Amino acid sequence: MAKPAIVFIGFMGAGKSTALEAARKAGLATTEIDELMEAELGKPIREAFEEDGEEAFRAREAEVVGSLLEKADGGAIALGGGSILSERVRNALDRHIVVLLEIDAATAWERIEGTERPLATSEEDIAELLAERSPYYEELADAIVPMADRRVLERALPAIQALEQMPEGTRMLWASSASGDYPVFVGRDLLGTEWWPLKGGRMCVTDRNAAPYRGRLRSLGCTIEIEPGEESKTLRQVEAVTRRLAEHQVTREDHVIALGGGVVGDLAGFCAHVYQRGVPVVQVPTTLVAQVDSAYGGKTGVDIGGLKNYAGAYHMPAAVIADISTLSSLPKEHLAAGFVEVIKTGLLAGGSLWEEVLEADLEDPAQLQKLVFDCARYKCAVVAADERDAGLRHVLNLGHTVGHAIEGVSSFSYLHGEAIGLGLLAALRLSGADDLRLQVKGILAQHELPTSLDPEIDADAILKMLQRDKKRTAAGVGFVLLSEPGKPRTGEIVDPAKVREAVEELY
Numbered sequence: 019m020a021k022p023a024i025v026f027i028g029f030m031g032a033g034k035s036t037a038l039e040a041a042r043k044a045g046l047a048t049t050e051i052d053e054l055m056e057a058e059l060g061k062p063i064r065e066a067f068e069e070d071g072e073e074a075f076r077a078r079e080a081e082v083v084g085s086l087l088e089k090a091d092g093g094a095i096a097l098g099g100g101s102i103l104s105e106r107v108r109n110a111l112d113r114h115i116v117v118l119l120e121i122d123a124a125t126a127w128e129r130i131e132g133t134e135r136p137l138a139t140s141e142e143d144i145a146e147l148l149a150e151r152s153p154y155y156e157e158l159a160d161a162i163v164p165m166a167d168r169r170v171l172e173r174a175l176p177a178i179q180a181l182e183q184m185p186e187g188t189r190m191l192w193a194s195s196a197s198g199d200y201p202v203f204v205g206r207d208l209l210g211t212e213w214w215p216l217k218g219g220r221m222c223v224t225d226r227n228a229a230p231y232r233g234r235l236r237s238l239g240c241t242i243e244i245e246p247g248e249e250s251k252t253l254r255q256v257e258a259v260t261r262r263l264a265e266h267q268v269t270r271e272d273h274v275i276a277l278g279g280g281v282v283g284d285l286a287g288f289c290a291h292v293y294q295r296g297v298p299v300v301q302v303p304t305t306l307v308a309q310v311d312s313a314y315g316g317k318t319g320v321d322i323g324g325l326k327n328y329a330g331a332y333h334m335p336a337a338v339i340a341d342i343s344t345l346s347s348l349p350k351e352h353l354a355a356g357f358v359e360v361i362k363t364g365l366l367a368g369g370s371l372w373e374e375v376l377e378a379d380l381e382d383p384a385q386l387q388k389l390v391f392d393c394a395r396y397k398c399a400v401v402a403a404d405e406r407d408a409g410l411r412h413v414l415n416l417g418h419t420v421g422h423a424i425e426g427v428s429s430f431s432y433l434h435g436e437a438i439g440l441g442l443l444a445a446l447r448l449s450g451a452d453d454l455r456l457q458v459k460g461i462l463a464q465h466e467l468p469t470s471l472d473p474e475i476d477a478d479a480i481l482k483m484l485q486r487d488k489k490r491t492a493a494g495v496g497f498v499l500l501s502e503p504g505k506p507r508t509g510e511i512v513d514p515a516k517v518r519e520a521v522e523e524l525y
Contacts, residue, residue, distance in 0.1 A: 020089070020091040021091050021092035021182075022090075022092070022115050023087070023090040023092055023093050023094060023095050024041065024046070024093075024095070024114070024115045024117060024178060025087070025094075025095045025096075025111060025114045025115065025116050026038070026095070026097065026119055027097050027101070027102055027111075027116060027117070027119070027155055027158060027159070028099065028118055028120065028155065028165070029099050029121055029126050029148050029151065029155075030099045030126055030129075030130050030135055030144070031126040031127075031129035031130040032099075032120070032121040032165050033119050033121070033165045033171070034096035034097070035050065035096065036165075036169075036171060037094070037096060037117070037119060037171045038050055038096050040169075040171035040172045040175055041093075041094035041171075041175065043172065044175055047092070047093035047094070048093060048094045048095070048096070049086065049093065049094075049095045050095075050096045051079075051083055051095065051096060051097050051098045051101060052096075055075075055078070055079060055082060055098065058082055059075075059078070062134070063075070063135075063136060064134050064135070064136045067136035067137075068136070076103060076104065079098065079100075079101060079104065080101075080104035080106050080107055081106075083097060083101050083107050083110075084104065084106035084107050084110050087107065087110035087111060087114065088110050095114075099151070100137075100151070102151070102154045102155065103151070103154065111158055115160050115161065115179075115182060116159055116160045116161070117159065117162075117163060118155050118156070118158070118159035118163070119163055119165045120164045120165060121165050122148075123144050123145035124141070124145075125166070127141040127145075130144075159189070160188070160190065161174075161177075161178050161181060161190040161192070162189075162190075162191050162192065162395065163178075163192040164194060166194070166402075167194065170192065170194065170199065174199070174201070177190055177192065177201035177203075177215070177337075178190065180201075180203075180213045180215075183212060183213045184203065184208065184211055184213070185205055185206055185207045187206065188203060188204070188205030188206075188208065189203070189204050189205060189387075190202065190204075191391065191395055191398060193314060193338075193398040193401070194398075194402050195315075195316070195402050195405040196405045197316065197332065197334050197405060200334060200335055200336055200337050201338075202337070202338045202394050202398065203339050203340065204309075204340045204342065204387060204390050204391045204394065205340075205341070205342065205387065206342050206343045206383065206387070207341065208339050208340075208341040208343075209231055209234035209235060209302070209339070209341050209344075210234050212236075214236070215300060215336055215337035215339075216300065216336055217271075218271040218272045218273055219268065219269075219272035219273070220238050220239055220273065221238070221263060221266065221268055221272060221273070221274050221275065222235060222240070222241045222242065222275045222277050223242045223274055223275070223276055223277070223278075223282060223285065223286035224241060224243055224275075224276075225243060225245065225278050225279075225281070226245075226246060227246045227278065227279070227304075228277045228278040228279075228282070228304045228344075231277060231302075231341075231344055232277065235275065235277065238275075239266060239268070240262070240266045242259055242263075244282065246278075248281055248425070248430040248434075249430065250281055250285060251281050251285055251319075251321045251327075255320070256285065256288060256320060259285065259286070259289045260289050260292065260293050263289070263293050264293075268293070268297065270294055270297055272297060273290070273297055273298040273299060273300060273336065274286050274289065274290040274293075274297060274298070275300050275302055276290075276299055276300070276301050276302060276303075276313075277302045277304065278302075278303075278304055278305070279304060279305035279307065279308045279312075280303075280305065280308045280311075280312040282308075283301050283303060283308050283312050283313050283318075284317075284318050284319055284320065284327070284330075285318075285320060286299060286318075287299050287301070287316070287318030287333050287335070288319055288320060288329075288330060288331060288333070290318075291318055291331045291332075291333035292331070296333070298335075298336040299333060299335050299336065300335060300337050301313040301314075301335040301337070301338045302338075302339050303338070303340055304341070304344040304345075305344075305345070305348060305356055306345055306348065306355075306356025306357060306360070306386075306390075307355065307356035307358075307434055308356075309340040309345070309356075309390045309394075310356065310389065310390050310393035310394065311359040311362075311393065311397060311414075312359075313335070313338045313340065313394075314335075314338060314394055314397050314398055315334075315397060315398070315400075315401040315405075315411075316333050316335065316401070317330065317332060318330055318332070323426075324425075324427065324429065324430075324483065325486060325488070326422040326488075327488065332405065332406065340394070342383060342387045345386065350466075351433065351466070353380055354380070354435070354466060355434065355435030355436050355439075357378070357380060357435065357465055358417075358435035358438050358439040358462070359393070359435060360375055360378065360389055360393055361375055361439070361442065361458060361461060362414075362417055362438065362442060363393045363397065364376075365416060365442070365454075365458075365500055365506075366396070366500070366506050367396045367503070367504060368502070368503035368504020368505065369503075369504055371396065372504070374388065374392065375389075376461075380465075400413065409508070410508075412489070412496070412498060412508040415489060415498050416442065416445055416498040416500060416506060417439070417441035417445050417498075418438060418441055418498075419441065419445070419487055419497055419498070420440065420441035420444040420445065420480070420484065420520070420521065421434075421437040421438035421439075421440060421442075422441070422483075423441075423480045423483035423484045423487070424437040424440055424471070424480060426483050427475055427476065427479045427480050427483050428472070428475055432468070436467055436468050439462045439467050439469075440469075440470075440471060440524055442458055443455055443458065443462075443469065443523075444517075444520040444521060444523075445497060445498060445499060445500070445520075446458060447523060448497055448499055448510075448512050448516060448520050449499040449501055450501065451500060451502065454500075454501075454502065454503070470525060471525050477518070477521050477522050477525070481514075481517065481518060481521060484517070493511055494511045495511075495512075496510060497510045498510070499512075
C-alpha cells in the first residue's frame with residue numbers, strides 16, 4: 019500500500035513554504051500545490067483568477083490536487099489555502115497525515131499585505147475568509163501547529179511523523195512557550211505503541227490507581243509508587259522520590275514518566291525539576307482532570323499543610339501522552355469531578371467549546387477525546403501567551419480561589435473537581451452572572467456533583483484560608499470573574515462582605 023504523505027494545510031501566510039523547507043531538510047520529497055497549479059495553468063494564480071474566475075480555478079485545482087493526493091506515496095505536500103474547499107480533496111486527505119499550520123487573521127494580513135495573492139484584499143476580508151475556512155481546517159487536521167515561530171516545523175516534524183505509528187484517530191497538538199515546546203498526543207491505546215518521545219532510561223513515578231497501565235509502558239528502568247491522593251503532595255514525598263532516583267543512579271540522560279492523575283503529575287514534575295537541577299519529564303495523565311488541565315503548562319508543586327501548591331516550579335514536559343482509554347477504568351465520581359475542569363475551560367473559552375460542554379456525554383469516547391484535545395489546546399494557547407503567570411494565565415484560576423480554600427479546610431476530603439465546582443458557583447455569584455450560575459449548577463447536579471457544602475465545614479475557616487491564597491498581592495486576593503462565557507476578568511478585588519455572602523450561599 020502507498021504510504022501516507024504529510025500534508026500541510028492552512029490559511030495564506032501560515033508558512034506552508036517554510037514547512038516544506040523543514041520537510042526537505044528531513045529528507046522528504048516535497049510538492050507545493052501553488053507551484054504545481056501555475057505549471058498546469060501556464061500562468062500565475064493571480065492571472066488565472068482574473069482571466070478565468072475563481073470558480074474555474076477551483077474546479078481545475080480540485081482535479082489536480084485530488085489526483086495528486088489519491089496517488090501520493092509518502093513525502094510532504096503543501097496545499098493552497100483554499101484547496102480544502104473541494105470535497106474530492108477532503109476525501110483524498112483521509113489516508114494522509116494532515117497538519118494544520120495555525121495562524122490568526124491579524125498575523126496572516128501582516129504577512130501577506132502587498133503580495134500578489136488574488137484574495138489578499140483587506141484585513142477585514144482576510145478575517146472573514148479565515149472564519150469561513152477554519153471549520154474545514156479544524157475538521158481535517160490530525161496535527162495542529164501554531165506558526166508564530168517560523169522554524170517551529172523543524173522541531174515538530176519528528177512528532178508529526180510519529181503519527182504514522184499511532185492508532186487511528188490520534189491527534190497531535192504542538193505546544194509552545196518561552197521555555198520550549200513539546201508534542202501533545204491525544205487518542206486511544208497510545209501506551210501500547212512502539213514510539214516514545216525520548217531516549218535514555220525511563221523512570222516511572224505513579225500510584226496504585228494507575229497500576230493497570232504500567233505494563234503498557236515499555237523498558238521501564240524503575241517504578242516508584244506513591245500513595246494515591248493529595249496527602250502525597252508533600253516535601254517529604256519529594257525527598258523520598260528523589261532518593262529513589264539517586265539509588266537507581268538516574269542521570270540527566272534519563273527521564274521521569276509521570277503516570278497517573280494530577281497529584282502524580284505535580285509531584286513527579288517537581289521531582290524532575292529539582293533532581294540534578296533538572297531532568298526531563300513525560301506526562302502520561304490517566305485521569306480526566308489531568309488530561310484536560312494539569313498535565314500541560316509546566317506548573318509542578320506540592321502542598322504545605324492545607325496550602326495548595328505552595329512549593330513549586332515551572333518545568334515544561336518533554337511530551338504529554340493523553341491516552342483516552344485509561345479513562346474507562348475511572349470511578350464514575352472521579353470522571354465527573356474531572357469534568358469540572360472541562361466546565362471551567364468552556365466558560366473561559368466560550369464559543370464552540372462552551373457548546374461542547376453543554377452537549378457533553380462522558381460515556382461517548384469520541385466526544386470525550388474531542389473535549390480533551392480542545393481543552394488542552396485552549397490551555398496551551400494561554401500558556402504560550404503567558405508562561406510564567408504574569409497576567410493572562412491568571413484566567414485559569416477561575417473557581418480555584420474558593421475551591422482551593424475548600425480543599426484545604428476540608429483536609430482534601432473533597433475531590434479536586436468537586437471543590438472547584440463549588441468554587442465556580444461562588445465566582446459566578448461574585449460576577450453577578452446569576453443565570454450562568456444557575457446553568458452551571460444544573461450541569462454539576464446532572465453529573466451528580468455537589469452543589470452545596472457540607473455544613474460541618476466552617477465558613478470562617480474558608481474565608482481565613484482565602485487570605486492565604488498564593489496569588490494574593492498587597493491589594494488583596496484577586497478573583498477571576500466572568501459575566502458570560504468567553505469573557506473572563508482577572509485580578510478583581512471584591513468586597514469581603516460579598517465574598518462571605520458567596521461562600522455562605524454554598525451551604
